Structure formats: structure tokens, C-alpha cells
Amino acid sequence: MTTVEASGRRLEDQHQHRWRRFKSGAMSALAVLSAAAVILPLGFVLFHLLLQGASSVNVDFFTRTPAAPGSPGGGMANAIAGSAELLALATALGAPIGVLGAIYLSEYSSPAVAASIRFVADVLNGVPSIIWGVLVFGVVVVPMHGFSTLAGAVALAIMMIPLVLRTTEEVLLLVPGGYREAALALGIARWKIVVHIVVRTASRGIVTGVLLAVARISGETAPLLFTAFGNLNWNLGLTQPIAALPLQIYTYAVSPYEDWHRQAWAGALVLISLIFLLNLSVRFLTRAKRL
Amino acid sequence: MNPPLGSPEPRTYSEPMRPPQPAVGQSPQPVRQIAISVEGLNLWYGKNQALFDVSLGFPARSVTAIIGPSGCGKSTLLRTLNRMHEVTPGTRMTGRVRLFGDDLYRSGMDPTILRRRVGMIFQKSNPFPTLSVRENVLVGLRLNGVRDKEVLRERLEECLRMAALWDEVKDNLNRPGISLSGGQQQRLCIARAIAMRPEVLLMDEPSSALDPIATARIEELVHELKETFTIVIVTHNMQQAARVSDHTAFMYLGRLIEMGTTQKIFQRPEHRQTEEYITGRFG
Numbered sequence: 345m346t347t348v349e350a351s352g353r354r355l356e357d358q359h360q361h362r363w364r365r366f367k368s369g370a371m372s373a374l375a376v377l378s379a380a381a382v383i384l385p386l387g388f389v390l391f392h393l394l395l396q397g398a399s400s401v402n403v404d405f406f407t408r409t410p411a412a413p414g415s416p417g418g419g420m421a422n423a424i425a426g427s428a429e430l431l432a433l434a435t436a437l438g439a440p441i442g443v444l445g446a447i448y449l450s451e452y453s454s455p456a457v458a459a460s461i462r463f464v465a466d467v468l469n470g471v472p473s474i475i476w477g478v479l480v481f482g483v484v485v486v487p488m489h490g491f492s493t494l495a496g497a498v499a500l501a502i503m504m505i506p507l508v509l510r511t512t513e514e515v516l517l518l519v520p521g522g523y524r525e526a527a528l529a530l531g532i533a534r535w536k537i538v539v540h541i542v543v544r545t546a547s548r549g550i551v552t553g554v555l556l557a558v559a560r561i562s563g564e565t566a567p568l569l570f571t572a573f574g575n576l577n578w579n580l581g582l583t584q585p586i587a588a589l590p591l592q593i594y595t596y597a598v599s600p601y602e603d604w605h606r607q608a609w610a611g612a613l614v615l616i617s618l619i620f621l622l623n624l625s626v627r628f629l630t631r632a633k634r635l
Numbered sequence: 636m637n638p639p640l641g642s643p644e645p646r647t648y649s650e651p652m653r654p655p656q657p658a659v660g661q662s663p664q665p666v667r668q669i670a671i672s673v674e675g676l677n678l679w680y681g682k683n684q685a686l687f688d689v690s691l692g693f694p695a696r697s698v699t700a701i702i703g704p705s706g707c708g709k710s711t712l713l714r715t716l717n718r719m720h721e722v723t724p725g726t727r728m729t730g731r732v733r734l735f736g737d738d739l740y741r742s743g744m745d746p747t748i749l750r751r752r753v754g755m756i757f758q759k760s761n762p763f764p765t766l767s768v769r770e771n772v773l774v775g776l777r778l779n780g781v782r783d784k785e786v787l788r789e790r791l792e793e794c795l796r797m798a799a800l801w802d803e804v805k806d807n808l809n810r811p812g813i814s815l816s817g818g819q820q821q822r823l824c825i826a827r828a829i830a831m832r833p834e835v836l837l838m839d840e841p842s843s844a845l846d847p848i849a850t851a852r853i854e855e856l857v858h859e860l861k862e863t864f865t866i867v868i869v870t871h872n873m874q875q876a877a878r879v880s881d882h883t884a885f886m887y888l889g890r891l892i893e894m895g896t897t898q899k900i901f902q903r904p905e906h907r908q909t910e911e912y913i914t915g916r917f918g
Binding site: 520522523524525526527528529530531532533534536540541544545547 | 717719749752759761763764765778779824827828
């Protein structure tokens with residue numbers, strides 16, 4: 345009696361076992377396919393860019409300004425330099441505000457205030473970037489009577505602030521409270537603890553956050569359309585329109601000239617390589633040491 | 636509540652860094668001067684009362700152990716002695732704490748300045764991770780504006796010697812503080828605390844995360860440091876209390892049950908609860 349029951353149960357178990365294995369396999373396959381779907385577009389974009397743009401990436405591309413429309417040759421030297429200047433200015437304007445704001449959130453504010461500022465920062469991070477372009481057009485471009493490097497940098501900086509704020513706050517909160525207590529118990533003033541102990545401990549993470557924000561805004565086109573405007577000639581002055589890689593790519597891509605199309609591909613390849621490099625250096629920084 | 640000013644007993648206690656304070660409101664202590672006196676202390680975390688009418692005195696240049704089961708308020712009491720409990724939001728306190736007669740909670744007493752006089756060692760050793768051994772010891776002085784290289788160098792060696800760490804680290808003072816072993820890290824924290832030349836050292840279970848050998852070294856160190864400092868040590872370990880302390884206070888459920896010389900508490904406790912805790916019947 346007991347043996348029959350036992351063997352019956354075993355058969356049932358085996359059946360269940362097979363069904364479970366099937367479900368497990370199906371879920372794994374689904375997960376693998378989804379992961380592949382994440383990687384595939386990146387691989388496709390890189391492959392396509394290399395195919396279309398690699399032939400146009402040459403010395404001229406990095407050293408010369410655009411040729412006259414329709415005529416072959418020329419490069420994007422002004423746009424590369426312009427992007428570098430815009431990013432440097434935007435970082436100089438936006439990163440300190442973001443970092444200081446994060447210090448306020450993690451070290452000084454009450455939890456309720458921190459939560460509301462955090463919420464606002466998250467909303468700001470979700471604002472479509474063209475809106476920032478329109479805003480800065482109204483606030484900077486119109487009063488200055490013209491498109492300018494400054495206006496472009498302000499638009500990018502505004503985008504950077506909430507990004508830097510959130511990442512910096514997170515790494516500051518990762519600094520164990522024991523270090524703050526130890527410093528307090530030594531009779532060190534609060535602001536000195538923040539600067540010399542907390543921020544110093546989190547410095548690597550803060551730099552990482554700033555680099556990620558730079559990588560994020562370096563491809564932005566929309567906020568530059570009516571602020572930096574773009575320029576086919578050299579300009580590094582603050583009050584004149586300035587060229588930027590994404591803008592140049594846009595201008596070239598919508599033009600009717602075959603040669604400009606090739607250069608647009610090359611520009612896209614260079615831009616994505618730069619962003620790739622930025623992200624790689626972030627990986628390097630974060631791997632060297634925790635925090 | 637305040638006893639009248641005056642009638643100061645002759646002070647046996649003087650240190651260069653420590654201006655002699657006229658003692659106010661101390662209960663007379665026959666043998667030793669009281670370094671810290673606590674009077675009628677009540678403390679709340681939000682609505683929960685953690686300390687109930689605690690009054691006791693910590694004798695100068697000796698070791699006082701606070702023992703009691705978990706949650707009895709011994710760490711809380713310790714943290715009121717350098718106002719570290721104020722770091723926790725929602726705490727409220729009544730009563731008085733005096734350091735050599737000086738009211739720690741009077742208006743105008745800056746907790747930052749106070750904490751230079753009352754140092755603290757934590758349960759988990761916490762050398763600053765970005766700083767070297769040297770920088771860890773000197774960080775308190777440096778950030779408080781001491782720039783004189785000669786002073787800093789002397790203080791570094793003096794403190795590391797006092798913390799019994801000098802011989803182990805003198806050849807490489809620039810290595811990161813967190814590269815030391817657990818016991819060495821805790822001694823580094825002690826060196827860092829005494830670099831401020833405090834009058835009192837508070838120790839919150841300083842060896843509970845250490846192995847027996849490292850624990851023994853910390854206990855030896857406590858024994859030596861009491862020549863210079865007043866030490867208050869919170870411990871879970873009754874053997875440790877018996878070994879290192881001169882006086883012992885037993886706390887239970889936020890109340891001070893009994894305080895006396897360690898010998899008396901461990902051999903002839905007056906209260907049944909004390910005896911039961913010490914003999915391991917509860918706690």
C-alpha cells in the first residue's frame with residue numbers, strides 16, 4: 345500500500361519536474377533575448393558608423409574648418425573645439441552648483457526638504473532638452489541680442505545641475521556616518537568635516553558623477569539649436585555663435601550635399617567615440633577603488 | 636539646585652592644556668576629584684525615555700566602567716558626556732552634566748570646543764579612509780589650525796607612543812590608516828583622540844569587535860592612559876570591566892542601579908539586580 349502510493353507520487357513528481365524545467369528554460373531564454381536586444385542597437389550603430397564614417401575620419405577632419413557647400417574636403421576642427429569649450433564652460437558653471445547643492449542635501453537639510461529637492465531634481469532630469477534651449481533663448485539670447493557660446497554653455501549647465509546633484513548626493517550618503525561622528529568627536533567644525541572628511545572620502549565618486557553628466561550632455565543638440573546656434577567658421581569667443589559637434593552633424597545631415605553627408609557620419613563616429621571614452625574613464629575610476 | 640559657589644577643595648589636578656576650573660555643584664568625593672558629574676539626567680529619543688534621573692560622578696584620572704544589558708542606556712549616557720547624542724535627531728534632555736564644574740549644557744558652550752576636551756573612541760574603529768597614519772593622528776590639530784611642523788611632529792610621535800602603536804608604524808607613517816589591522820586601527824583612533832589633549836576619554840565598547848589578543852592590548856593601554864586621562868568605558872564584557880576599571884556603574888532599563896568601586900560592585904553588590912547581572916543570571 346505504502347509502496348504504491350510512493351511510486352505514484354514519484355511519477356507525479358517527475359511530471360512536475362519536467363514542466364518546471366520547461367518554465368525555467370523559457371524564462372532564461374527570454375532573459376537572454378532581452379539582454380541581446382539591449383546590446384544589439386549599440387553594436388549596430390557602431391558598425392554602421394564605422395562603415396559610413398571611418399573613411400572620412402582623417403587628418404583634415406580634425407584640423408580644418410568646413411569647406412564651402414558642395415566643394416569636397418574640409419573638416420570639423422571648429423566644431424570639435426567648440427564642443428570642448430561648451431562642455432568645459434558648462435561643467436565650470438553647472439558642476440559646482442550641483443555638488444554644493446548635493447552637499448546641502450546630504451549634510452545639512454532636513455529629510456523633508458531633501459526629499460522635495462530630490463523630487464524637483466528628478467523632474468528637471470526628465471524635462472525635454474529642447475525646453476531648456478527655448479528657456480535660455482528667452483533669458484540669455486534675447487537680452488544679449490544674439491546667439492553665443494555663453495548661452496549654449498548656460499543651457500548645457502542647467503541640464504547638468506540636477507544630474508550632478510543626484511549622483512553626488514548618492515555618493516555622499518555612501519560615506520559611513522562613523523567618519524562624521526569620529527570627526528565631530530575630535531571637535532572639528534562642521535564645514536571642515538564636510539570639506540576635508542566627507543567630500544574627500546567621496547571625491548572619486550563625485551568626479552565620476554560629473555564625468556557621467558558631461559558624457560550625457562555632450563551629445564545634446566536641441567538645447568544648442570537656439571543658443572550656441574552653430575558656426576561654419578572658427579569662433580572661440582563667448583559672445584558669438586559657436587560650432588558644436590552635434591549641431592554640425594545636424595546641419596550636415598540635413599544638407600543636400602553628398603560630401604557633407606559623409607562628414608556627418610564621420611562626426612557622429614567621433615562624437616560617439618568621445619562619449620565612449622568618457623564612459624570608459626568612468627569605469628576605470630570606479631574600478632580602481634570603491635567610492 | 637545649585638550649591639553656592641566657593642569652598643573649592645584644593646585641586647590635585649592640573650595639566651598645562653587645562654585651566655583649573657572652580658568646581659561648582661559637585662558632590663564631595665573623599666578620595667578623588669570628580670572629573671564629570673551628572674545630575675538628574677533624563678533623556679528622550681522622540682517619545683521613548685532612555686535615561687531616568689541618572690546622577691553619578693566620574694572620578695578624575697581613573698577608569699570608570701559602565702555595564703548593563705543591551706538597551707539599558709549606557710551608550711546613551713556616554714554620549715551625553717560630550718553631547719554626541721545631539722547628532723541623533725529628536726533627542727531631548729533635562730538635567731546637568733559638569734566637566735570639572737563647567738556646565739556642558741549652558742548656553743554659550745560650543746559642543747565643538749567641548750569635544751576637544753572630551754574625546755571619544757567608538758565601537759567600530761573608524762580611521763579616515765583617505766588619510767595616512769600620520770594624517771589620521773594629526774587631522775584634529777591640522778583642521779583646528781595647528782600649522783607648526785615641529786609641534787605636529789612631536790605630537791605625532793608622542794600620541795602614537797602613548798597609544799602603543801609607534802613601534803609598529805614608525806617605519807611607514809604614510810601608509811593608509813585603514814591598511815592597519817583591526818586592533819592597530821583602534822589604537823590609531825585612540826592616538827587620534829589623544830592628539831587633541833582631551834581631559835576625558837570616552838570609550839564605547841572599544842574592543843568588542845577585536846580578537847582576544849588585540850583586546851588585551853587595548854586593556855593594557857587603558858591602564859596606562861588613566862595616568863593622564865579620565866576614562867569612561869562602556870563595555871558588554873564584565874571580565875573587561877573587572878580587569879580595567881577602578882569604579883563600576885551598573886545600569887538597567889535606563890536607570891543607574893548602583894555605582895561603587897569595581898571591587899565592591901563585583902564582590903559585594905548592594906542590589907540584587909546587580910548581583911544577578913554580574914553572576915550571569917540575566918542580561
